[in-house]
Amino acid sequence: MTTTTATRKRKATGAASGDAAARKGPRRLLAGVSKGGCGKTFLSRSLAVCAAAMDGLDVAIADFDPQRSTVRWVSRRPADAARITVYDVDIGSEADMREILDLTAHDLIIYDPPPTIESFPEQLQRMIVASDLILVPTNDCIDDYDQACEFMEMVRSYGKPSAFVLNQIDRRATTITREAKQHLVGFGDLCPFEIPTSVDQKHAAKLGRAITEIRGATGREEVVGVWAFARTRLGMGG
Ligand SMILES: Nc1ncnc2c1ncn2[C@@H]1O[C@H](COP(=O)(O)OP(=O)(O)OP(=O)(O)O)[C@@H](O)[C@H]1O
Numbered sequence: 001m002t003t004t005t006a007t008r009k010r011k012a013t014g015a016a017s018g019d020a021a022a023r024k025g026p027r028r029l030l031a032g033v034s035k036g037g038c039g040k041t042f043l044s045r046s047l048a049v050c051a052a053a054m055d056g057l058d059v060a061i062a063d064f065d066p067q068r069s070t071v072r073w074v075s076r077r078p079a080d081a082a083r084i085t086v087y088d089v090d091i092g093s094e095a096d097m098r099e100i101l102d103l104t105a106h107d108l109i110i111y112d113p114p115p116t117i118e119s120f121p122e123q124l125q126r127m128i129v130a131s132d133l134i135l136v137p138t139n140d141c142i143d144d145y146d147q148a149c150e151f152m153e154m155v156r157s158y159g160k161p162s163a164f165v166l167n168q169i170d171r172r173a174t175t176i177t178r179e180a181k182q183h184l185v186g187f188g189d190l191c192p193f194e195i196p197t198s199v200d201q202k203h204a205a206k207l208g209r210a211i212t213e214i215r216g217a218t219g220r221e222e223v224v225g226v227w228a229f230a231r232t233r234l235g236m237g238g
């Protein structure tokens with residue numbers, strides 16, 4: 001397993017949250033759903049950046065995707081950006097799995113599973129068991145949220161704190177979004193902030209940044225809201 005970090009050490013601005021997390025060891029968040037392309041990686045990076053840049057937390061992302069897109073993303077991160085550590089994890093390697101699940105460094109570790117996570121049921125189960133919170137990103141298209149609901153049922157059978165996060169919604173399609181929400185709340189908790197499709201995401205990705213680091217970016221405030229929700233659910237203070 002290899003590690004990549006963007007360079008800057010940022011002074012903590014939310015010392016109380018960071019100290020609390022440090023006392024109790026790392027919190028672990030899984031951004032998981034079996035359907036591909038729903039925003040697991042987007043959410044992982046966005047929340048990692050919020051936690052590091054806004055709260056001064058020591059944050060790591062475990063990139064389980066063999067395409068290593070987050071490993072490459074962090075290598076593009078500018079020197080003045082809040083530091084994120086990214087672990088390049090081979091999900092098929094028992095040594096890597098043990099190392100990442102047993103990691104005691106960092107305030108927050110975010111697991112970003114690969115698109116084919118359903119092919120690794122044992123590894124997924126171990127990630128769920130290790131996590132303090134599971135966020136299930138989903139679009140408001142029925143093809144997506146049907147699968148997200150199935151995934152949520154499985155997650156909830158472990159008794160873990162969890163919530164859906166609506167992502168890539170079209171703000172104009174209010175009926176579609178409302179119907180999706182009505183369906184989702186029958187299966188689990190729903191984060192009160194829904195993230196729109198952001199025209200700024202491609203620009204942010206190219207710069208090794210998250211949309212929260214782009215002034216005036218579409219979806220910025222919603223992502224900050226999702227982080228506020230996740231932080232409370234992780235017991236990292238409000
Ligand atoms: N809110 C958003 N606004 C704009 N683009 C988004 C948003 N969320 C995700 N995307 C884009 O959609 C694509 C899929 O998102 P992402 O890679 O996060 O999904 P994923 O669940 O990690 O996919 P995979 O299963 O392949 O790992 C990416 O190109 C990403 O940049």
Ligand SMILES: [Mg+2]
Pocket residue numbers: 040041042065112113114115
């Ligand atoms: Mg991904």
